[in-house]
Amino acid sequence: MSIQHHPDDELLVRYATGELPEAWSVLAATHAALCLDCRGKVRAAEAVGGALVAESGPVDMADGALEATLARTLAPQADGGASAVVAAAEADEAKPVLPQPLRDYAGGDLAGLNWRRLGRGAYHIPLVSGRGAPTARLLRIPAGRPVPEHGHNGLELTMVLRGSFTDGGQRFGVGDVETADSDLEHQPVAEPGEDCICLAVTDAPLRFRGVFARLVQPFIGI
Amino acid sequence: MMSTLAISRNTAPPVRRVAPRSGQAQQRIRPIVLQNNDSKPRKDSVPDWNALLCNVARQDSAAFAVLFEHFAPRVKSYMLRLGSDAQQAEELAQEALAAVWRKADRYDPARAAASTWIFTVARNLRIDAFRRRNHPEPDPNDPALVPDPPASADMVVSRKQDAVRIRRALAELSDDQREVLQLSFFDDQTHTQISETLDIPLGTVKSRIRLAFGRIRNLLEDEE
Numbered sequence: 001m002s003i004q005h006h007p008d009d010e011l012l013v014r015y016a017t018g019e020l021p022e023a024w025s026v027l028a029a030t031h032a033a034l035c036l037d038c039r040g041k042v043r044a045a046e047a048v049g050g051a052l053v054a055e056s057g058p059v060d061m062a063d064g065a066l067e068a069t070l071a072r073t074l075a076p077q078a079d080g081g082a083s084a085v086v087a088a089a090e091a092d093e094a095k096p097v098l099p100q101p102l103r104d105y106a107g108g109d110l111a112g113l114n115w116r117r118l119g120r121g122a123y124h125i126p127l128v129s130g131r132g133a134p135t136a137r138l139l140r141i142p143a144g145r146p147v148p149e150h151g152h153n154g155l156e157l158t159m160v161l162r163g164s165f166t167d168g169g170q171r172f173g174v175g176d177v178e179t180a181d182s183d184l185e186h187q188p189v190a191e192p193g194e195d196c197i198c199l200a201v202t203d204a205p206l207r208f209r210g211v212f213a214r215l216v217q218p219f220i221g222i
Numbered sequence: 223m224m225s226t227l228a229i230s231r232n233t234a235p236p237v238r239r240v241a242p243r244s245g246q247a248q249q250r251i252r253p254i255v256l257q258n259n260d261s262k263p264r265k266d267s268v269p270d271w272n273a274l275l276c277n278v279a280r281q282d283s284a285a286f287a288v289l290f291e292h293f294a295p296r297v298k299s300y301m302l303r304l305g306s307d308a309q310q311a312e313e314l315a316q317e318a319l320a321a322v323w324r325k326a327d328r329y330d331p332a333r334a335a336a337s338t339w340i341f342t343v344a345r346n347l348r349i350d351a352f353r354r355r356n357h358p359e360p361d362p363n364d365p366a367l368v369p370d371p372p373a374s375a376d377m378v379v380s381r382k383q384d385a386v387r388i389r390r391a392l393a394e395l396s397d398d399q400r401e402v403l404q405l406s407f408f409d410d411q412t413h414t415q416i417s418e419t420l421d422i423p424l425g426t427v428k429s430r431i432r433l434a435f436g437r438i439r440n441l442l443e444d445e446e
Contacts, residue, residue: 009432010413018345018357019410026358033360033367043334044439049345049407050338051388054271056408058295059302062312066290070283072320100361 003035005176007157012038016045023128023136026105027157027177027201033099034175097162102127102199106138110162110197113138121145127199134203141165141190141198154203156180158188163196165189271336272382279326286323289336294319297344303408304348314351318344330362332373335384387441399434402427 007028014020015028032039062068096109103109105127115123121142128136141147143163157177164173167188172178180186190196269288277285298315306314321343329339346357360367392400405411405419413431417424 017407018349022355029358029360044435044442046342047338047384047388048438050341052407053296053300053341054337056296056299059299061294069316069319073323096366099366100364101358
């Protein structure tokens with residue numbers, strides 16, 4: 001796999017500091033799962049975080065903090081059980097298309113997802129959304145067809161998970177991330193052959209251009 | 223529950239002491255030092271945090287006490303810098319170190335320095351506490367992940383040097399570069415906010431950060 005288009009370094013650094021909103025973090029983590037180069041950048045940023053914390057001026061802990069902490073380690077933990085079951089179930093399957101952490105957000109791998117109709121043969125699945133917060137969703141564009149034409153008020157990142165698309169003369173294959181800001185009126189077109197499945201994250205609602213898309217936008221909530 | 227320590231919540235946990243002296247219930251734990259083939263630790267020696275964390279994975283409570291003494295007050299400081307009040311910061315620091323104890327078996331000394339790994343544990347806990355959400359991360363055991371090159375013994379040695387090398391690299395950065403890193407990690411600022419705080423163009427913030435990380439990344443990857 002040869003990844004040509006990477007997210008901006010700022011995304012990776014902010015992901016490492018923990019300051020990035022969840023929708024962007026899902027994309028950063030999913031890209032890092034497929035891209036050794038960007039995973040290395042995240043690790044470098046985390047190493048800086050570790051060094052800064054290790055170097056920072058200490059603040060005295062409360063009396064008996066060590067004993068209190070050891071007592072905390074005995075408290076029952078909620079996490080781990082469910083994902084262990086999922087991992088065991090997945091172990092026998094073929095290699096999944098969606099890398100983690102995306103499968104957790106989508107509720108499974110590609111087969112068996114509940115796609116919602118978006119119009120013009122396109123489908124989507126909302127993954128992360130919230131009032132005014134950046135949104136993440138899976139997008140399925142039929143082979144050889146365009147994504148409904150749209151501009152947006154903010155930034156949109158689109159990562160290819162299966163198939164490929166072209167936009168503005170550039171090709172985006174599996175693992176590639178297209179960065180489109182508000183100035184860019186872009187028109188990704190899935191390449192012929194197979195449907196293109198993407199992870200799309202936006203920090204503002206999309207403004208669709210087509211009449212149909214504008215009509216349905218209030219109802220599909222993207 | 224991984225812990226094999228036979229301790230109840232009502233009693234102080236038994237801490238295996240490095241240099242036990244009989245008859246003293248409360249005793250300070252001497253730091254374990256990197257080169258302790260001498261009978262007494264040298265003053266300037268630095269503990270091998272990576273090895274200590276590996277020992278914590280084997281339920282070594284003395285090693286944990288040494289890590290705790292160093293990292294808990296610094297994790298508390300990190301939480302305070304990022305807006306926790308004193309009580310919250312104490313709680314989060316204790317929770318973070320408790321998570322270090324519980325999850326130490328997931329620490330891979332070939333992939334990260336102990337300080338890096340402890341930072342990620344503290345960071346994730348903070349996100350969970352303040353935003354009530356997880357920090358989504360790749361799963362190293364995911365069959366869909368593009369795997370890292372196989373780990374070697376050299377990498378374990380290399381990771382051991384990371385903390386020292388990064389400290390040196392940070393010291394060599396210009397004040398300007400260090401400042402943008404501090405703001406990124408300790409004040410939760412976006413690059414746009416940093417540009418407003420420092421009254422410098424956004425492009426300058428981005429280039430300072432890129433330079434600083436480029437340098438540190440070269441340091442980390444050169445010797446693998």
